[in-house]
Amino acid sequence: MSRVLEDSHFIASNSKNVQVNTEGCHQVASWIQQQLDTLGPKFANWQDHELHPKSQDSHTLDWIFLIDILNFSFWSDADTRDSGNHPARFGVRYKGNLYTGYWSLCAAINKALDNNIPITTPSFYANETLCPDDLIASIFASDTKEPVPLLDERIRIMRASGKALLKHHRGRFVHLLETCNHSAQKFLELLLQDFPDFRDISLYKGRDCYILKRAQILVAETWACFHGQSYGRFDDIDSITMFADYRVPQILWQLGCLDYSSEFESRLRKSELIAHNDPMEIEMRGCSIWAVELVRQAANRKNLNAIMIDFFLWDMAKEWQATGYSPHQERALSSVPSIRVRSIYY
Template structure:
C-alpha cells in the first residue's frame, strides 16, 4: 500500500465531518463494472482532446510538466455574465473558442507556442531576463472579466521548477523520468525531494498525511499520453491513487460514496472559502481517496486502476454540471457546491 493510500485510510478511520459510505461505494462499483469499456478509453484517448499534444516525444513531456506545475485553483469567484454574454470567470480564447478551467491553461500555453514563445522550455521560463514576469502575465491574460487566480504563485512555481530541472536534470523533464526506472513511487520521491511545490502534505491528528494531487496526476498524465509505454511506462502505476481536488469529491458525495456532517454541508452551501489544511478539507480529500480505493477493490478487475476511475468521474462531473443533471435530487451538485479552497495543490 502506498504512503498516500495509508494516510488516506488513516484519515477515513478518524474522520468526523466526512464519512466514507461503503454501501454507496459498492453501488458505484457495480455501476462502473457496466462502464468498463468507456473507462478503458478515458486514458487511452488522452491525446484525442483538441488541446492535448499529439506527438509522443520529449517536447510533449515538457508540455505535460509545465501544465501540471500550474494545474491548480481554477474555480471562480464570478457567477455572472459579462457584457459580451460570455462567462465572467477566467478564460482563454484560442482558435475561436473560449476555454475555462484546466482547458484555459492548455489553451494559453498552446497559444504561446503558436506565437513562437518557447514557454514549455524549462530553461526559458526559469530565466527572468529571457522570460520576464510581464511576458508570463500576458500569456495568461484573461479574455474575460476575471483574471487567472494566484498569478504570482504560478510565476514563482514556474521559476523554481524550471531552475530545479536545469540544475539537476539538464533542463528537461525526460532526464528526471530516466532516474525513476519506470517506478511511480521513485518518481514521487524525486519530486518531493527536488520540487518543494509538489509537497502536498497535510498534518492531521498528529500525523503527516500525504495527498500529493499534482505529483500523482503528473505521473498519470505521462502514463496516459504515452499509453503506458516508453516514457509512460510505470511498472507500479496501480499504486497511484485518485487525485483529491474539489470536483471529484463533489461527485463522490453526489453518488453517495461520501457523507458530510451538517456543519460541513452548511459551510459548502454558504460558499464559504475554507482554508487549506482545515480539518474538514483534509477529511474530504483523504476520504475521497479511500472511497475510490474501495470502489476499485469492489470492481476487482486487473485492468482497472484508480487513475481510470478518477478520469471517468471527473469527466462525468463536468458533463453533469453542464447539463444540470443529477441522479439523486437530494444530492444535486447545486445543493452542495464544490469546496472553495485557494491552494497551489489543487
C-alpha cells in the same frame, strides 16, 4: 500500499465530518463496470481531449510538466454556486472557443506555442530575462472579466521548477523520468526531494498525511499520454491513487460515496472560503482517496486503476455540470458547491 493510500485510510478511519459510504462505493463500482462495457476505449483515453498533445516525444513531456506544475485553483470567485461557466470566470479564447478551468491553462499554453513562444522549455521560463514576468502575465491574460487566480504564485512556481530541472535534471523533464527506473514511487520521491511545491502534505491528528495531488497527476498524465509505454512506463502505476482536488470529491458526494456532516455541508452551501489544512478539508481529501480505492476494489476489474476512475469521474462531473444532469436529484452538483480553497496544491 503506498504512503498516500496508507494516510488516506488513516484519515478516513478518524474522520468526523466526512464519512466514506461503503455501500455507495459498491454501487458506483457496479455503475463504472457498466460504463466500461459500453464506452470501451473512450473510458480513459487522455489524448482524445482536444487540447491535449497528440505527439509522443520529449517535447510533449515538457508540456505535461508545465501543465502539472500550474494545474491548481481554477475555480471562480464569480461562480460560487457551480452553475456552469459563469460569464465572468477566468477564460482563454483559443481557435474560436472560450475555455475555462483546467482547459483555460491548456489553451493558454497552446496559444503561446502557436505564437512561437517556447513557454514549455524549462530553460526559457526559468530565465527572467528571456521570459519576463509581464510575458507570462500576457500568456495568462483573461478573455473574460476575471483574471487568472494566483498569478504571482504561478510565476514563482514556474521559475522555481525550471531552475530545479536545470540544477538537478539537466534542464529537462525527460531526464528526471530516466532516473526513476520505471517506478512511480521513486518518481514521487524525486519530485518531493527536488521540487518543494509538490509537497502536498497535511498534518492531521498529529500525523503528516501525504495527499500529493499534483505530483501524482504528473505521473498519471505521463503514463496516460504514452499509454504506459516508453516514457510513460511505470511498473507500479497501480500504486497511484486518485487526485484529491475540489471537483472529484464533489461528484463522489453526489454519487453517494461520501457523506458530510451537517456542519461541513452548511459551510459548503454558504460558499464559505475554507483554509487549506482546515481539518474538514483534509478529511474531504483523504476520504475521497479512500472512497475511490474502495470503488476500485469492488469493481475488481483487471487493468482498472484509481487513475482511470479519477479521469472518468472528472470528465463526468464536467459533462453533468454543463448539462445539469444528475443521477441523484437530491444530490445534484448544484445543491452542494465544491469546496472553496485557494491553494497551490489543487
